[in-house]
Amino acid sequence: MGTRTEGLLGKLICVLLSCLMVMAAASSRATIMGKVSNTKFHHHSERLRRNLLANGLGKSPPMGWNSWNHFWCDINEDIVKAAADALVSSGLSKLGYEYVNIDDCWGEQVRDENGNLQAKNATFPSGIKALADYVHSKGLKLGIYSSAGYYTCSKQMPGSLGYEEQDAKTFALWGVDYLKYDNCYTDGSKPMDRYPIMTRALMKAGRPIYYSLCEWGDMHPALWGFQVGNSWRTTGDITDTFESVMSRADANEVYADYARPGGWNDPDMLEVGNGGMTKDEYIIHFSLWAISKAPLLLGCDVRNLTKDTMDIIGNKEVIAINQDPLGVQAKKVRTDVEIWTAPLSGYRFAVLIVNRDQWPANVTTHLEDFGIPPKTSVTARDLWEHKTLETPLVGNLSANLDPHTCKMYLLQPIS
Numbered sequence: 001m002g003t004r005t006e007g008l009l010g011k012l013i014c015v016l017l018s019c020l021m022v023m024a025a026a027s028s029r030a031t032i033m034g035k036v037s038n039t040k041f042h043h044h045s046e047r048l049r050r051n052l053l054a055n056g057l058g059k060s061p062p063m064g065w066n067s068w069n070h071f072w073c074d075i076n077e078d079i080v081k082a083a084a085d086a087l088v089s090s091g092l093s094k095l096g097y098e099y100v101n102i103d104d105c106w107g108e109q110v111r112d113e114n115g116n117l118q119a120k121n122a123t124f125p126s127g128i129k130a131l132a133d134y135v136h137s138k139g140l141k142l143g144i145y146s147s148a149g150y151y152t153c154s155k156q157m158p159g160s161l162g163y164e165e166q167d168a169k170t171f172a173l174w175g176v177d178y179l180k181y182d183n184c185y186t187d188g189s190k191p192m193d194r195y196p197i198m199t200r201a202l203m204k205a206g207r208p209i210y211y212s213l214c215e216w217g218d219m220h221p222a223l224w225g226f227q228v229g230n231s232w233r234t235t236g237d238i239t240d241t242f243e244s245v246m247s248r249a250d251a252n253e254v255y256a257d258y259a260r261p262g263g264w265n266d267p268d269m270l271e272v273g274n275g276g277m278t279k280d281e282y283i284i285h286f287s288l289w290a291i292s293k294a295p296l297l298l299g300c301d302v303r304n305l306t307k308d309t310m311d312i313i314g315n316k317e318v319i320a321i322n323q324d325p326l327g328v329q330a331k332k333v334r335t336d337v338e339i340w341t342a343p344l345s346g347y348r349f350a351v352l353i354v355n356r357d358q359w360p361a362n363v364t365t366h367l368e369d370f371g372i373p374p375k376t377s378v379t380a381r382d383l384w385e386h387k388t389l390e391t392p393l394v395g396n397l398s399a400n401l402d403p404h405t406c407k408m409y410l411l412q413p414i415s
């Protein structure tokens with residue numbers, strides 16, 4: 001190769017290198033810009049969150065009762081009033097169960113001449129305002145139900161699609177405190193487009209109304225629900241079986257990182273007390289909902305509570321785990337014998353060991369797996385036995401579990 005050619009080649013290499021350097025600089029700038037615009041997006045979403053749903057509700061998961069799991073469409077105002085009375089007389093209201101929520105089938109099939117929803121005359125003759133007044137007089141709150149579609153899921157009454165502002169105003173006028181908003185008979189548009197219309201309507205309605213999104217987890221509402229509502233269903237409808245409970249708990253756990261005060265994952269309402277499971281299975285159900293920071297909405301007939309049911313839903317220590325101000329949802333940290341843990345306020349931890357199998361299980365687990373530093377002594381409070389273990393734990397926690405039973409502990413480091 002002659003010197004001239006070598007010189008040309010050298011120049012070419014120089015030009016290529018400079019090009020590469022410029023491209024690299026541009027690409028790293030693009031990454032930085034990407035980060036900046038992501039951050040911008042983040043700030044923007046935070047603003048949006050405040051703009052869309054600044055109702056200040058749901059600082060801890062809501063607690064109360066809902067008519068659906070036990071009564072389905074067979075409801076009337078006497079049942080709802082009696083449920084409110086029962087929450088008070090049983091002492092449950094003092095434990096935090098405050099919402100009395102009417103589900104589907106409370107309304108007439110058609111709107112009135114002004115396009116307003118109307119309570120079904122045959123079953124709610126006094127109207128929803130009178131019911132709200134009654135429930136409020138007991139120190140409780142009233143919840144109602146509608147759908148982001150043309151009808152509700154029963155198809156027995158109209159939904160709120162296209163009437164969001166009018167219905168939100170009606171609910172506010174009636175003194176409603178909670179709206180469960182379903183996803184049936186829609187126009188085919190996405191929940192992320194339809195649900196915020198009701199958010200805005202509620203914000204304009206002049207009364208803080210807890211907003212519970214019920215689109216069954218179809219479009220991963222945990223990813224956007226916090227901007228729109230106070231909780232979002234992550235699953236299809238629960239039934240009164242152990243399999244249904246466990247599968248809903250599992251599906252809900254996937255989104256644990258998205259729950260926070262003001263916005264909760266909702267694996268559906270409780271079945272405790274409806275008769276389909278053993279007491280131990282209902283204890284697992286209640287413990288899982290509590291540690292998962294799920295809404296604790298009773299779905300049984302609270303007018304007729306057995307001692308077993310009261311032992312479960314009235315367990316103050318387990319309710320305290322659910323209502324802990326840190327508001328962090330539990331995750332599974334082990335799956336052979338299942339262990340769920342959640343950090344709590346005051347450097348404490350909740351631990352739930354579940355034996356979902358048909359045979360007994362012995363488990364020994366390292367406290368380090370829960371984020372407790374090695375050699376830390378912790379007191380362990382058994383939340384179903386209501387006993388503190390005599391010897392503080394260091395390093396390990398062991399338990400023997402019969403089939404379909406659980407153990408739930410509150411661990412507190414000794415300083």
Ligand code: GLA
Pocket residue numbers: 068103104152153154182214216236237
């Ligand atoms: C849907 C909801 C249920 C209940 C019914 C009422 O299935 O997911 O929780 O509200 O509608 O029809």
